[in-house]
Amino acid sequence: MNIDKLVTVKTIENKDFSDEKHTPYSAEIRLLSCVQQGDIESLIAQLKNLDSIIVMGRMSDDELRQCKYMAVSTITLATRYAIQGGLNENKAYEFSDRVIKTIDRLDDKDEIFMCLGAEIVKLTEDVKKNKKQPEFSPHIRNCIKYINENISRKISVSAIAEHCGISADYLSQIFKKEIGENLSSYILRQKLEKAKGLLLDGMSSGKISAQLGFSSQTYFITAFKKFYKMTPSDYVKLAKTT
16 A cells, blocks of 8 residues: 555645644544554545645755655654554564664655555554464463453453453463553553544543443543543643644
């Protein structure tokens, strides 16, 4: 897939900022969330839904360098989201280093956009493969699979442990050891990451709390604020104004 077949990149001069804005932050988040979730179909759909244009500020007077800056910043952000999606850090950084070196060697704008599009799809595919076969023990793979498949339900540690055929205490112990995060915290974080996308799609906090199995809207808002240091409504406002 060539990114230039889906979008057009337009540069605006600093003096024109008052007349034309950058690509909305909310659109960037929706796009990068596709990378995080390993969702290739939605990634392509999001690219098509960017009003056929990506708008960025002037970062260099040289057009080729301008394109390289845009591509490098995009790859850097996408790599971070891939890691959040479960991709091994070393693999993700190796990917980032390789692509940036490739972009640095290119001397044609169209080639840069083609490379960027192809590599983001590859990165998203890697995240998708990792979600299917993460580098964890069988119990933890089964645990993560259960969470992903039941993200819209109330999920308890005891229910997951029963599904995995082990005790809740043992599951919590090995999950912390392999993932580096408490299981209950991981479940909540996955739900909140899903909630961010739903918020940007215009869904209310009340509907999200019900759809994702939170005990109440108040608990959802409190948990969201604890994780992201802002309320869901503040997050939406920030996304619309950034």
